[in-house]
Amino acid sequence: MSSEDSASRIRSAASLLVKGGTLTSDACPKCGGVQVRFANKTTCINCGNEVKAGAAQKAEPEKAAPAQASSGLASAASLIEEKIMLLATEIKNESDISVQKQKAELLESYLRILEKTKSLLG
Structure with missing residues (x-):
């Protein structure tokens, strides 16, 4: 993975967060990286893995304990x-x-992600 690809994914994730996306508490199933959810799609910031949200996936975050989400x-x-x-x-x-x-x-992208993350933590 090149640093250019990584920077592009981070900028993309920051853009999704600014548009109202959320960081998920679930680690990426492929690489364990941080994921962003936006418009029924979850994308890994680290490896770029994308997953369309299905009925089963939508139920998972609701079942997650608030402490787990906060910890993530x-x-x-x-x-x-x-x-x-x-x-x-x-x-x-x-x-x-x-x-x-x-x-x-x-x-600047990192700072936007950090700001959004901290606002979600309360």
Whole structure:
């Protein structure tokens, strides 16, 4: 998986969150990554795996205990915070302005995801 593909998936996930999508408490069945649900489709931020929501899948999140959902969101928020710190360090050490811009855009996406995640945590 290239970093460009990963950045694209993260931007896409951030866009879905801004449009009203939600981070799920369920890990991706393929890679264990964080997933975003929007318009009856769940997409993994990590590997890009997409699953259309069926009747059985819609019932699962309702059965999940609030503590599990909160724990999953807290874990996602922690992961995103780590990525933000790492990216900030990379930007600081980067001399190429075009690479700085690309990383700054990714940082902005991370911050939007983090904001949405923390708002869901209450």
